[in-house]
Structure formats: structure tokens, C-alpha cells
Amino acid sequence: MSSYDSFGRVQRHMRDIVLPSVAIRELRSHGGTDQPLLAYGNGRSYGDTCHNDDGALVPMRSRNAILDFDLQTGVITAETGVTLEELIAHATPHGYFLPVTPGTRYVTLGGAIANDVHGKNHHSRGSFGCHVTALELLRSDGGVHVCSPQENAELFQASIGGMGLTGLMLSASLRLMPVGSLDIDERVMSFGGLAEYFDAADAADAGNEYSVAWIDQLSTSNRGILFTGNHANNGNFRIKKPTMGLSVPLELPFSVLNRVTLAAFNQVYFTSKARRTQPQIGSYRSFFYPLDTIGNWNRLYGPKGLHQHQSIIPLSEAQAVIPQMLEASRDAGQASLLTVLKRFGHIRSPGMLSFARPGYTLAMDFANQGPSTLALLETLDRLTVECGGRVNPYKDQRMSAATFAAGFPEWQKLERFRDPRFSSNFWRRTALTLPQRSLALVK
Numbered sequence: 001m002s003s004y005d006s007f008g009r010v011q012r013h014m015r016d017i018v019l020p021s022v023a024i025r026e027l028r029s030h031g032g033t034d035q036p037l038l039a040y041g042n043g044r045s046y047g048d049t050c051h052n053d054d055g056a057l058v059p060m061r062s063r064n065a066i067l068d069f070d071l072q073t074g075v076i077t078a079e080t081g082v083t084l085e086e087l088i089a090h091a092t093p094h095g096y097f098l099p100v101t102p103g104t105r106y107v108t109l110g111g112a113i114a115n116d117v118h119g120k121n122h123h124s125r126g127s128f129g130c131h132v133t134a135l136e137l138l139r140s141d142g143g144v145h146v147c148s149p150q151e152n153a154e155l156f157q158a159s160i161g162g163m164g165l166t167g168l169m170l171s172a173s174l175r176l177m178p179v180g181s182l183d184i185d186e187r188v189m190s191f192g193g194l195a196e197y198f199d200a201a202d203a204a205d206a207g208n209e210y211s212v213a214w215i216d217q218l219s220t221s222n223r224g225i226l227f228t229g230n231h232a233n234n235g236n237f238r239i240k241k242p243t244m245g246l247s248v249p250l251e252l253p254f255s256v257l258n259r260v261t262l263a264a265f266n267q268v269y270f271t272s273k274a275r276r277t278q279p280q281i282g283s284y285r286s287f288f289y290p291l292d293t294i295g296n297w298n299r300l301y302g303p304k305g306l307h308q309h310q311s312i313i314p315l316s317e318a319q320a321v322i323p324q325m326l327e328a329s330r331d332a333g334q335a336s337l338l339t340v341l342k343r344f345g346h347i348r349s350p351g352m353l354s355f356a357r358p359g360y361t362l363a364m365d366f367a368n369q370g371p372s373t374l375a376l377l378e379t380l381d382r383l384t385v386e387c388g389g390r391v392n393p394y395k396d397q398r399m400s401a402a403t404f405a406a407g408f409p410e411w412q413k414l415e416r417f418r419d420p421r422f423s424s425n426f427w428r429r430t431a432l433t434l435p436q437r438s439l440a441l442v443k
């Protein structure tokens with residue numbers, strides 16, 4: 001038994017695990033254990049898609065060998081417990097970088113595929129799954145299924161963004177991206193309100209590999225900073241050894257992130273970034289992974305943890321709905337440490353139930369203050385669903401089954417490929433409470 005928390009740390013208790021070697025042996029001998037299983041990567045999901053309290057977790061992190069790296073094509077094959085940080089360390093001396101990276105490098109390859117994660121370049125590269133060329137999936141029929149766009153294509157599509165429900169991914173191949181440097185040529189542009197941001201977003205995406213905006217959620221003007229970046233061409237592929245960074249060593253008895261501290265933080269952050277009018281060459285770590293520099297920063301939210309709400313709002317609705325969502329969060333008296341806005345482009349993922357699709361995505365982090373936070377999250381769900389948007393399952397631990405079904409009306413397609421021996425708290429709490437419809441009617 002171990003806690004195997006998710007990043008939000010709202011539901012914390014000891015959890016049963018089955019070691020990968022045992023799970024693999026049992027699954028290979030047709031059927032696996034009596035209890036449902038679910039792979040656990042590195043627990044960087046915020047909610048309960050990586051939990052399985054009616055069964056056991058299979059912690060995959062120890063299976064992290066790099067199996068092959070083709071320097072000509074940039075295709076790297078590894079066991080799925082390898083982290084993105086380990087992939088970067090292996091590949092960048094040869095001039096390659098991840099084609100898509102989320103905002104933390106402590107995610108495993110398996111977790112990145114199972115949630116089909118996105119980065120700051122969705123407009124130019126799509127989601128992580130667009131770059132997966134093959135994977136090996138162990139299912140409770142005892143077989144290791146090699147899946148790719150050409151072979152077992154439907155199982156491949158179901159596993160990308162399949163939230164671990166199709167079986168245990170043992171290894172995967174990913175096509176990396178050749179780059180001119182690990183360094184990022186970064187520009188910042190401050191804006192006084194969202195209208196300015198929306199005016200600039202198209203050009204920012206068209207002219208740059210990466211673009212993302214930070215919003216001062218506590219300011220009624222919705223001011224913010226638009227960050228754009230491209231890999232520099234200075235040939236720097238050196239990875240600096242991590243220095244002894246800051247870390248939150250202990251569980252704090254309360255959240256230090258409240259309206260007062262965050263208003264002060266936002267003021268300092270906005271002013272310091274807005275002053276930077278010249279382009280700057282910076283490290284990939286500070287551009288992609290600023291929060292990784294503070295170890296265990298989620299402890300700042302105190303013992304009750306945090307909720308992240310991430311939505312996608314259709315392009316045609318975003319200019320009206322996103323200001324309403326920010327206003328709703330202020331009216332509720334809740335402060336978000338990190339409010340991020342980004343436009344997803346039109347590159348389709350092979351994933352059957354992937355989160356990312358065209359639209360603007362807004363993410364906000366809130367300290368868990370119990371019923372008042374839950375009420376705000378419900379309001380944000382309603383605003384999202386009413387305009388035809390969707391809420392991100394792998395950031396969630398409380399959305400209703402109806403909210404999930406509204407955002408993912410095709411959920412039953414994944415249920416068709418779910419391994420009967422695999423399940424999760426999220427899936428039981430949402431999909432499995434919904435009425436089943438004939439698959440012919442599923443969008």
C-alpha cells in the first residue's frame with residue numbers, strides 16, 4: 001500500500017499496488033488479477049484519472065529503459081516509465097527535442113500518450129499522440145498487441161488519449177523533432193485586456209513555434225502577457241546539471257496561495273515581464289517548465305490540495321465566454337495561481353478520446369476550499385458546456401457524468417476498446433454511470 005497521490009492531492013489515502021513484473025506475468029497468463037488494474041505513471045495528472053480505488057495501480061515508473069534511437073529518423077523507442085526529462089537527456093545531444101511537451105518534464109512517456117498531452121505548440125504540431133509511431137499494449141487476453149496507425153489501428157487510436165483504460169502500454173516509439181538548439185528565442189508582449197490578446201493570437205501562432213498567454217485572473221481588466229518562442233539556432237545542446245533548487249519541504253497547515261498573496265505575486269510578475277521589450281535567448285527549462293524549478297510546489301496549497309479547471313471553448317464563442325469565466329472566478333472570491341490561455345489549432349490527433357481540439361483553452365488552478373470551490377467549478381463547467389466546449393478529464397476529480405458526456409459524446413467508442421480488467425476512479429464515476437446508446441448513434 002502507498003499513497004500514489006495525483007498532483008491535486010485532494011483525495012489522499014493509501015492505495016493498493018501490483019508491481020509491474022507481477023501484473024505483466026498475470027496478464028500474460030490470460031486474465032490478470034481479480035481486481036481491476038490501472039497503470040500509474042508519475043502522478044502528474046491533477047485528479048482521479050490515475051486512481052483506481054476499487055482495484056490496484058501498476059506503478060510503471062521503474063520500467064524506463066531506452067530501447068532504440070534511430071539518429072537518422074529521430075524515432076526513439078523506450079519503455080513507458082521513462083520520463084520526458086530522461087528522453088530529453090538522451091536525445092538532445094543528437095540535435096532532437098520533444099515534438100510536444102506539457103508544462104512539466106516529470107511526466108512519463110506512458111502518461112503523455114494515455115492523456116495525449118498538449119504543449120505550447122498545438123497550432124504547429126498537434127498533440128503528443130500525433131508523433132507516436134507505435135506502441136506495445138499488454139491486454140488481459142494475454143497478448144502483447146503491437147499498435148500503430150497501420151497495425152491494430154483502432155486499438156492504437158483508443159490507447160492515445162485512452163486514459164490507461166485499454167491495457168498496459170509496455171513500450172512506445174516517438175518521432176522526435178530536429179531543432180537548432182535547446183535554447184529558446186523568447187519574446188513577450190503585455191496586453192491590457194483580452195481583446196488585445198485575441199487580436200494578437202492569430203499572428204502569434206502563425207509566426208512562432210510556441211505561443212501561450214498568462215492572465216492576471218485577479219485584475220478586472222484581464223491583463224496578461226503573451227509569450228512566443230522558437231528554438232534558437234545557436235547549436236547549444238548542453239543540458240545543465242540541475243542545481244539545488246527551491247523546494248517546499250513540508251506539508252503546510254494551510255494554503256499560502258490566497259487573494260492577497262496572489263494579487264501581490266501577479267503585480268510583480270506582470271510588471272517584471274511587461275518591462276521586457278527585447279527578445280531574449282533563454283533556457284528550455286525556464287520556457288517550458290518554470291514550475292519544475294520549485295520542488296513539491298503543490299504543497300503550497302496546503303493539506304486540502306488544489307483543483308485545476310481546464311476547458312476548451314469553441315473559437316467562435318471564446319471572446320464572449322472566456323471573460324465570463326474569469327469574472328465568475330473573481331466573483332466567487334477564488335484566486336488562481338496560474339491562469340493560462342492558449343489557442344489549439346486544427347491538427348487532428350489520432351486519439352479517439354483526446355482532449356485537445358480547435359478552440360481556446362483556459363486553465364485555472366484553485367486552492368481547494370471545499371463547497372465554495374466546487375460551486376465555482378460547477379459554474380465553469382456550465383459556461384463551458386453551454387457554448388459547446390469540453391472540460392479536461394485528466395485535470396479533473398469532480399465533474400459530473402453529464403458534463404463529461406456533453407464534452408465527449410463519443411465516449412462509448414473508448415468503452416468498446418477498454419480492457420475489461422482495467423478501470424479507473426474517473427471512468428467509474430462518469431462514463432460507467434451513463435446510459436449506453438447504440439454505437440451507431442454515437443457521434
Ligand SMILES: Cc1cc2nc3c(=O)[nH]c(=O)nc-3n(C[C@H](O)[C@H](O)[C@H](O)COP(=O)(O)OP(=O)(O)OC[C@H]3O[C@@H](n4cnc5c(N)ncnc54)[C@H](O)[C@@H]3O)c2cc1C
Nearest residue numbers: 041042043044045102103108110111114117118163164169
Ligand atoms: C505542473 C504541471 C503542468 C502540466 N502541464 C500540462 C500541459 O501543458 N499540457 C498537458 O496536456 N498536460 C499538462 N499537465 C498534465 C500532465 O501532463 C498529464 O496529466 C500527464 O498525463 C501525466 O503523466 P504521468 O506520467 O504523471 O501519468 P499519471 O498522471 O500517473 O497517469 C496519467 C494516465 O496515464 C495512464 N498511464 C500511465 N502510464 C501508462 C502505461 N504505461 N500504460 C497505460 N496507461 C498509462 C494512467 O493510467 C493515467 O490514466 C501538467 C501537469 C503538471 C503537474
